[in-house]
Amino acid sequence: MEQAPIRVRNLNHYFGAGEARKQAIFDISLTIVRGGLTILMGPSGSGKTTLLTLIGALREVQEGSVVVLGQELNGASETSLVALRRRLGFIFQAHNLHESLTATQNVLMGLEVHGKGNTVKQRAAAAHMLDILGLADRRTYLPANLSGGQKQRVAVARALVSNPEIVLADEPTAALDKDSGHNVVRMLKAMGQSRGMTTVMVTHDPRILEMADRIITLEEGRVVSDTNP
Template sequence: MTLAISIHDLNHYFGQGQLQKQVLFDINLEINKGEIVIMTGPSGSGKTTLLTLAGGLRSAQSGSLQVLGQELCSATAQHLTEARRHHGYIFQAHNLHSSLTALQNVRMGLELHPKLSTTEMQTRSAEMLEQVGLGNRLNYYPDDLSGGQKQRVAIARALVSHPQLVLADEPTAALDSKSGRDVVNLMQTLAKEQGCTILLVTHDNRILDVADRIVNMEDGRLVNVGSTSRGDAGITSLTG
């Protein structure tokens, strides 16, 4: 099966000189295309750092990090920008621009695709918001939307470009149980329809069942990469 992410002997550091601190240690992980993988572990264990490296938000320093066939270790800023064209990123706090409408926020997910016309961008953004159940909120500003609706806009923005890879950092953290479940089910459905891979960081035990595989991180190390098929074994290894 083709790999979406292939990580080998990855190490990462913050700071320089005597202040340098290692935050990731010998990470080895392979994620198949189309797979939904949940990564969990204590706060400060390195989950978000690994997610940002995979998402091309910063350059990996040591080892190998191949995402969709591109090596991102020691990548230039231009190389990372090119890699991000194929990613969708969902942040914990949704990161919507308060001065833009829902439609305008979603359209930002297409700004790295200059071949699309303005009309095409508008149409695709509106269609994506319709798919996430916000077809009647196109011109609403974030301050006029509920927490669940804001996160749906963030999901629409991440998926509107039909990315090959979706990276989500605690997408249900600010939501109640029902809204969180709705958001994750929506991500799962739309991603499966588009055939993309999902790597999701969470502390939310209520959504573990959507994963094909669960990986655990502690103190900058992967301590369990789970099985490659959906089932109780992966969930038991996390919660037991």
């Protein structure tokens, strides 16, 4: 039986210390299967982004177990965590583009951190991903000359160009119009079906719920509903 790419067991997480210590995640257990699009929903402060960053090895796992691509994150060394992050793709609401680099150069950074391919192949892959996202005529533009939606699509291209095994996305469609947002989510779903890429997405965007394979709703750090437990 194939091992699930993401397995969370009895996860608790806290912020602060002493009397200011506050629990943000309460005893969450989830198994996320390969190739699907899972959406995390819930009001602001419900723990969605905290859970996403714990799965992405961007926060230290304090209590419980998080196993991602066979790697237990609780107690893992920084070297192991860095190696794991290189197998993941991250899309954040803040696009985090380098202002001094063109769209193509920003996307190339998604390959350089992985050390994948030679320069010619890397540039071809970056150009192809930008073309798919409707940015063929913006490849040489600096971020200052791109709209908010175009910047977000460059960030999506950067996350996907290395063919990650898992994509973790925090509000990836927030800056996009309806058509662009649908196109990005369709692309994530297609890559799940064709390459087995697993996507976990935090969103408040009701327009894309119909495309989800699974919807998990959090409230006050707890899972309150799950369409596919």
